[in-house]
Amino acid sequence: MTTTTDHGLAGHSPRLSEGLPVTTPRRRRFSWTFALRVGLLLIAAALTLGPVLWTLSTSLRSPSESFKLPPSFFPWNPDFTSYGEVFQQLNIFLLVLNSALVTGLIAVGQMVSAAMAGYAFAHLKFRGRGALFSIVLATMMVPVQVTIVPVFMLIRGMGLSDTLLALILPAIPTAFGTFLMRQYFMGLPAELAEAASIDGASPWRTFRSVYAPLAMPGMAIVGILAFNFHWNEFFRPLILTISEQNFTLPLGLVSLQGNLGTGSISVVLAGVVLSMIPALVVFMFGQRALQDGLTAGTGK
């Protein structure tokens, strides 16, 4: 069985990065096809990164100069007025706190519950295991938009409407995370449990002290995926929160843009840049894990 990390395709493909002998001359000579190819890729990369750079550079202008053409993509003379302004116009501390709380608790909840369920599906025996796992997988195909009306009613019935718990609780059970963790645990030998039980460890202790620590990389993937998805989530918060004190960051930013019209775009963009920081951290330190997780179970 492959572990989840083996699913990944990040990293280099040794076979192709060796180069295809067909198109590439052995000796280092200037090649028009190479130049054309890299040129096209550079244009695509510029179109991909350009809007983000423009956002960053515009947020670092004073609000009165934010609409400026020709556009600039690099903040040569950074001006932090807009960042001060966004803190005044938007209770950004509260938004960040809400987003962090919601995202953090969902991520931890998913890591724990998916690890437990994945372990049961991989290493414990019980009647109906295969059927139950199929049901869990099938729930992945149901779009959140279809269940949102009953979930909204349920949340109301539980007396949780317009609370952060309304966002957190329904997001904790995760079919995809359970699938990932089952794959991961199946890559760990069953003999570990045998050895632990000979040493007198209880089944829970076997999981807690033997398997769970070994499965940390898999749990990290589940956590990073959950963090990235829910930090950016817009649809559920839009429906399940009502008062501004329960808004998450994306919701707060969209309402800020609505309030300001097109007046001071640098202020809105300062908020957008602030909201990107956690995603950037994930990008820098967990890109590989994120790519592995996103593409896990899509073939191979």
Place this chain on the structure above:
Amino acid sequence: MSTTTPPRERPRQAAGQAVPAQHQPTAKSRHSQRWLAWIFLAPTILGMGLFTLIPIVASVVLAFFRWDIISAPTFVGFDNFSEVVQDPTVRVSFLNTIVFVVVAVAFQLGLALALAIMVQEKMPAWLRVFFRSAFFFPLILSAASVSIFMRYLFNEQFGVVNWFLSLAGIPAVPWLTTPGGSAAVVILVYVWQNFGFSFLLFIGGLASIPVETYEAASIDGATGWRKHLHVTLPLLSPTTLVASVMAIISALQVFDQPYVLTRGGPGDSTRTAVMVIFESAFQRLEFGQASAIGVLLTLIIMAITAAQFRLSKRFVFYQ
């Protein structure tokens, strides 16, 4: 696999799960394992039952009732469905969604495939890492934030996009104020953010094509694009199937981009199926109708998925 399991364990291996060989449990430990498993499963299974399975059933049931939350629900049979199907806004938004899916998915897959092929050919490793990271980057951003800054970039008078077009002598395009322009912006912004996912899948697919296949093709005299047409595309077809299924399913549910960029306008020109679910439920409080639209959307998603896998039997080439 069940072949590696001793025969007397067979009943417990009913579904033939691929499980590593397990130690022989005593009768007692087997019994306790059964209980233990349910404790491990409890958070996930209870949560899914409550927040996914019950809502699915409730959604289907609700589609046959009229309910505004305030008064008691009344059974109306198929009325919601017939009203929804005749409603011009719903019709237009489903049509918009289909057009959006066709154009956006074709664009996204074509772009991702072309870029993946170009990135996987010979180049310095650091450059390849740079391109991969760049194309992956938009995926980590929030669709709402992206739509916020894209709205400024596509501004008719002051937007950067029109400024670049003016350099080429193209007059200002009314991006967000005309039906065609709005639809184009929603598609462009959506593809900008999502092509990286298909790109990743194609990179994985390309990496699994053995280099010997290309060597054989080159001995047969295939070069350049002919090599890709006759070797890459057929061998990549399983990846293409997965990538297109995932792209279509996610595009059918598009909401964030049109909601933030255009609010569905001008008119109904960029209103999508999910936006109509949202509006009929949470703005007009017609929860029965919203559920009916949701059921229709789910049926479409299921039909497309099934059709794609059926088609794949004919067109997908497995090595």
